[in-house]
Amino acid sequence: MRDVSAPRPYSVGFAELRQRFRKAAERAGAELTEYVHPLHGPGGEALATDVALIGRRNASKLMVLISGTHGVEGQFGSACQTQWLEENAPWRLPEDTAILAIHLINPWGTAWSRRVNEDNVDLNRNFVDWQAGAPKNDRYADLHGALVWREWEGSGRANADEALAAATAKLGGHAGLAPIVEAGQYDFPDGLFFGGTGPTWSNRTLHDILSSFAGAAREAIVFDLHTGAGPYGYPALLSVAENEHDGLAWGKAVFGPALSVVLTGKEATTDTGIAATATGYVSAAVRKAMPDARVLPLVIECGTLDGPVVMDAVQADNWLHLYGKVDSPLGQRIKATLRAAFIPEDPDWQWNCLATSLRYFDRAFADLKAVDAGGCNDASRAPAMATTIVQPHPAASAARATPAIEVVNLHKSFGQLEVLSGVGLSASAGEVVSMIGSSGSGKSTFLRCINLLEQPNDGRIIVDGEEIRMKKASDGKAQPADMRQVERIRARVGMVFQSFNLWPHLTVLENIIEAPVHVLKERRADAVERAHELLRKVGLSDKHAHYPGQLSGGQQQRAAIARTLAMQPKVILLDEPTSALDPELVGEVLRVIRQLAEEGNTMILVTHEMQFAREVSHKILFLHRGKVEEEGAPAELFANPRSERLRQFLARTL
Ligand SMILES: Nc1ncnc2c1ncn2[C@@H]1O[C@H](COP(=O)(O)OP(=O)(O)OP(=O)(O)O)[C@@H](O)[C@H]1O
Structure with missing residues (x-):
């Protein structure tokens, strides 16, 4: 019998799961690649999906193990991957066979203990054919x-x-x-089992990984590791498909009655505990990514608590992230309940699930090795080399030498009232810096000074390496020396206002193309094409001909964001972009801003949404009476405020 009698407990944090996996992969002689996620975890930890390849990139036979599709379930999948890599090391593989372990494909969800991703998207409903449009439910x-x-x-x-x-x-x-x-739905971003509005980071990353490592495969067995459905402590082996395919026949030949095939469809049923009515599963993605291969997509689904109990936990967690406070005692209770619904702290459960899953791996791998797939493909492709770091995202890459924006010692008074007393800030390309602080502390004034909507009395503003030249007027006040330079720099600094500031007499499309056509002198046809692209991005494709007055506040703000993006700004300033919105409209705007952060836009955000600032920012500045009282990484600043004022501020707002 396999010796897993004393498995290490699953319930460790994201950073430790990574460390364990990477160590096991290194010992196994794997080529390790890191796909950095643009956001970070609750402790400020970097988030990434790690990929370990044992064997050659051009292997024609490939076994793939995927963990963490549903973030919070990732501890189980991670434990299986780590244990299997460890206990078989050193691996001696035939030339034509390789193992690809994809560790925590939804790293944000695992780190924040959510089933969904950073945009409330259920990744297992996100792999639909987006060209054909989202399914209806x-x-x-x-x-x-x-x-x-x-x-x-x-x-x-x-x-x-x-x-x-x-x-x-x-x-x-x-x-x-x-x-x-559980069929999934595509109309309510705040709802349960939301499939998204397009391919998510995890979806795109899985696609990139499979393009890089699975292109040569002709025979592939893919395990996607899950918990939360089916009888307690029983790891069921499933294959989910929209129709019969040759991989299913292969699966039945290998596993016999141990394998349950779930054929999905609008009215389909199954007693396995997973949703036969859903589409957009990882299984679909892996088959699509390897069109020339025979692919056997498998799911291991370890049962935990009863269906209604699990759904209650998911519902409560959905409320918590929409309307509650994660750090509050209630928030912590909800989190603990959710974790228990997916990863029971029960050694027997953990032992059974691990041991049985590893047996499934062994059996599948033995069969894969025995298949005759005709040797390696495309011998010209290089075999695995040492660790590679892939950082597809500008926000994740190291800071450039020149900050995207730098403000030094900014002063501003209104008459006798000194509102800013020497505020400074620097943001590298791709960084998100949030400014928090009480009402009247000077946050909005600071943003307005940056693009000279207000004239600062003193200080330096440098955008993308170019400093705004100032001179002293006859009354001794500072003013810009060259208004043409100001106009040029303003065009590079986008501003999103609290009150949207759309032109009421222009349609949404006209609002968006106005500045590119008149300021940047773009061809109208090009500006229109790009405007449509931007409207798609912010989810307003169908509203291009509407006037602002015909839109909800959230839609107006999303249109305003599209208008800002149309100028392709180097830096985006957002001045309390959600504070004029009804609470139910806040989420849709935050989602768009989060997407901008993920895409590597440099942003300075003034906000009262503390949880959001914490999740999305690389750095936070706390302003008090016109001075930066405290600044730092969000996790540190929120967990260990140094100043009494920040402590009090957080106590009032969190
Ligand atoms: N144009 C102006 N003329 C006179 N005083 C102003 C002007 N704009 C802002 N102020 C004052 O400057 C101070 C800082 O205002 P600011 O709007 O920058 O604060 P804030 O931190 O953004 O506050 P809130 O969070 O409430 O938006 C306030 O006392 C405000 O009344």
């Missing part, structure tokens, strides 16, 4: 209001619970409800 729409509530307790919550109980009874219990909810 009208039956979810009827349930949304009962599943997603604004208040943790009170009459609104009680009404929602009552409505959910009534709907569940009408559908014949949880077994009737789950296939509708």
Whole structure:
């Protein structure tokens, strides 16, 4: 019997999971590659998906292990990957066979203990054919209001619970409800099992990984490692597909009745605990990424608690990230409940799931090795070399020598009132810097001074290496020496205002192309084409001909962001972009801003959304009475405020 009698507990933090995996991969002689995620974890830790390749890149037979598709479940998959790599080291593989371990493909979800990703997207609903448009789930729409509530307790919550109980009874219990909810939906970004509006970072990264490492494969077995559905402590082996394919026949030949095949479809059913009604699974992605291979996509699904209990935990966590405070005692309770719903702290559960999964790996791998796939493909491709670091994202790359923006010793008074008393800030390309502080501390004034909507009294402003030249007027006040330079620099610094500031008499499209055509002198046709692209990005494709007055606040703000992006700014200043919005519209705007951060835009953000600032920023400045009282990395600043003022401020706002 395999000796896993004393497995290390799964429940360790993201950084340790990575460290264990990387160590095991190194010992196994793997080529290690790191795909850096643009955001960071709750402790300020860097986030990344690690990829270990044992064997040659041109191997025709490939075994792939994927963990953490649903972030919080990642501890299980990570434990399996690490243990399997470790206990078989040193690996001696036939030339034509390789192992590709993809560690924590949704690193944000694992680090923050969420099933979903940074945009509330269920990655296992995100691998749909986006060209064909998002699938429809009208039956979810009827349930949304009962599943997603604004208040943790009170009459609104009680009404929602009552409505959910009534709907569940009408559908014949949880077994009737789950296939509708878990089918995935693409219309409610704040809802459950949201599939997104386009390919997420994890989706794109999986695609990049498979393009880099799986291109030569002709025979591939892929394990996607999950927990949370099925009977407690039982690791079920499944294969999910939209239709029959030759990989399924292979799977049945290898595993016999141990393998359950789930064929998905609108009305499909299964008793495995996973949703047969859903599409967009990882299985679809891996088959698509290896069109020339016979692919056997497998899912290991380790049962935990009863379906309704797991759904309750997911619902509560959804509320927490939308409307609650993760750091509060209630927030911590909700997190603990969610973790327990996916990774029970039960040594027997952990032992069973690990041991059985490793046996499935062994069996699959033995069969893979025995297949005759005709040797290595494309011998010209280089074999694995030493560790490579892939940093596809500008935000993640090392800071450039020249900051994208630097402000030194800025002073500003209104009459006798000194609002800024020597504020400074520097942001490298791709960095997000947030400014927090009480009302009246000078945050907005600082932003307005940067692009000279207000004239600073003193100080230096340097954008992308070019300093705004100032001179003293006859009254002794500073003013720009060259207005043409100011106009030029302003065109490189985009500003998003609290109150949107769209032209009311122009359509959304006209608002967006106005500055590119008149200031940058772009051809109108080019500006229009780009405007449509930007509208797609902010989810407003269908609103291009509307006037601002016909849009909701959230839509207006997203249009305003698209207008700012149309100028391709070096730096984007956002002045409390969500504070004029009704609470239910805040999320849609934050999602767009988060996407901008992920894409490596340099941003200075003034905000009262503390949780958001913490998640999205590389650096935070706390302003108090016109001075930077404290600055630092978000995790450090929020966890260990040094000044009493910041401590009090956080106590009031968190
Ligand atoms: N144009 C102006 N004329 C006179 N005083 C002004 C002007 N603009 C801002 N102030 C004052 O400067 C101080 C700082 O205002 P500012 O809007 O920069 O603060 P803030 O930190 O952004 O506050 P909030 O979070 O409430 O937006 C306030 O006392 C405000 O009344």
